[in-house]
Each structure stands twice: as C-alpha cells, then as structure tokens.
Amino acid sequence: MLTDELTGLYNRRHLVNVAFAALTQAKREKTSLSILLLDLDFFKRVNDTYGHPIGDEVLRQVSERLRQCSRPTDTLGRIGGEEFCLLMPATHTHDALQVAERLRREIESIALKGLELNATPTVSIGVTTSNGGSFTFDELYSFADKALYQAKELGRNRVESVLPPKTSNFDNIEGAYTHSVIH
Numbered sequence: 001m002l003t004d005e006l007t008g009l010y011n012r013r014h015l016v017n018v019a020f021a022a023l024t025q026a027k028r029e030k031t032s033l034s035i036l037l038l039d040l041d042f043f044k045r046v047n048d049t050y051g052h053p054i055g056d057e058v059l060r061q062v063s064e065r066l067r068q069c070s071r072p073t074d075t076l077g078r079i080g081g082e083e084f085c086l087l088m089p090a091t092h093t094h095d096a097l098q099v100a101e102r103l104r105r106e107i108e109s110i111a112l113k114g115l116e117l118n119a120t121p122t123v124s125i126g127v128t129t130s131n132g133g134s135f136t137f138d139e140l141y142s143f144a145d146k147a148l149y150q151a152k153e154l155g156r157n158r159v160e161s162v163l164p165p166k167t168s169n170f171d172n173i174e175g176a177y178t179h180s181v182i183h
C-alpha cells in the first residue's frame with residue numbers, strides 16, 4: 001500500500017523510501033534535494049467546531065490542492081494527521097522557498113467546495129535542503145521540522161527554513177542556518 005486512504009496522497013512509508021532513493025541519487029550526481037514540511041494551522045479547532053467528518057473533508061480538499069500545485073517530478077505525501085511532506089529533487093533552497101510560498105498562498109486562498117467555514121485553512125511550512133546528499137533523511141527531516149516549529153512560533157501561515165551546516169559532520173542542529181520569508 002503506497003497511498004494514504006483518506007487523501008490518496010503517498011503515505012509516510014512510501015515517501016521515506018522515495019527519499020532514500022532521491023538522497024542516493026543526489027549524492028551520486030552532486031545535486032540538491034529540498035524538503036518541505038507542511039502542517040495545517042489550528043486544525044484541532046476545525047474538528048472541534050465542525051466535527052471530524054468536516055475535518056476529513058478539509059484534509060481531502062487541501063491535499064488535492066497541494067497535489068495539483070506540485071510538479072510531477074516531486075513527491076507529495078501525507079506523513080501525519082495534518083502534516084504533509086514534499087520532496088523536491090534537484091531543487092536549491094531559493095527555488096524551494098518560492099514553491100513553499102506559492103503553496104502557502106494557494107492554501108490560504110482555497111475555495112473549499114461544499115463547506116462553509118468561518119475561516120479558510122492556512123499552513124505553516126518548514127524548508128530544508130541537502131546539497132550533494134550528505135545528510136540522512138532523518139537528519140534532514142529534523143532540520144525541516146525545526147523550521148516548521150519556527151514558522152508556528154512566529155505566528156503560523158508562513159514559511160521558514162533551516163539549512164544544514166556545510167560539513168557532513170552532523171552533530172548539533174543548533175549550528176544550522178536559519179532563514180525567514182517575509183511576506
């Protein structure tokens with residue numbers, strides 16, 4: 001089973017497999033691989049206010065929108081309840097940040113079909129990039145997750161990035177380079 005039942009996106013297990021293959025290729029070809037972690041903001045409120053079935057429908061429509069906006073060469077998965085991951089092979093941070101910002105805008109302006117919510121959903125996004133594939137997926141995930149945490153802390157509905165240090169001696173995430181997108 002490669003896909004998530006609710007949304008039809010790839011599931012976590014498949015996404016991790018694709019990430020391993022993409023990192024191996026990035027290392028061999030000395031290219032960049034960017035990762036976006038996307039998490040819906042205040043999603044608990046949607047469930048609490050409208051009920052779980054409506055929450056499910058929001059997840060379906062947001063997933064479909066993200067899928068429509070992703071390139072065929074990228075891999076989009078639902079990796080947790082309201083968390084998504086986009087793997088972008090051969091993509092530098094600059095371009096990944098632009099994609100993240102575009103996705104953020106798409107979701108904040110989404111017209112949900114058949115649903116009348118008092119606010120449109122928004123998404124916070126964490127971005128990271130492996131240059132030359134020198135980090136494992138778990139290490140990269142932790143950088144993207146740190147960036148996502150910053151995006152939440154700084155007010156949500158925004159994009160943040162945390163880049164790995166230049167060395168492949170990964171031992172301290174605090175040494176990472178952080179970046180904010182101002183909008």
Ligand SMILES: Nc1nc2c(ncn2[C@@H]2O[C@H](COP(=O)(O)OP(=O)(O)OP(=O)(O)O)[C@@H](O)[C@H]2O)c(=O)[nH]1
Binds near residue numbers: 039042
């Ligand atoms: N409807 C629905 N809700 C889900 C699903 N998976 C997780 N959730 C809900 O997603 C919500 C996540 O809540 P939190 O982790 O508190 O995060 P949040 O409310 O989005 O707040 P922030 O992430 O901090 O902005 C919980 O209410 C979960 O029950 C699902 O498959 N369907």
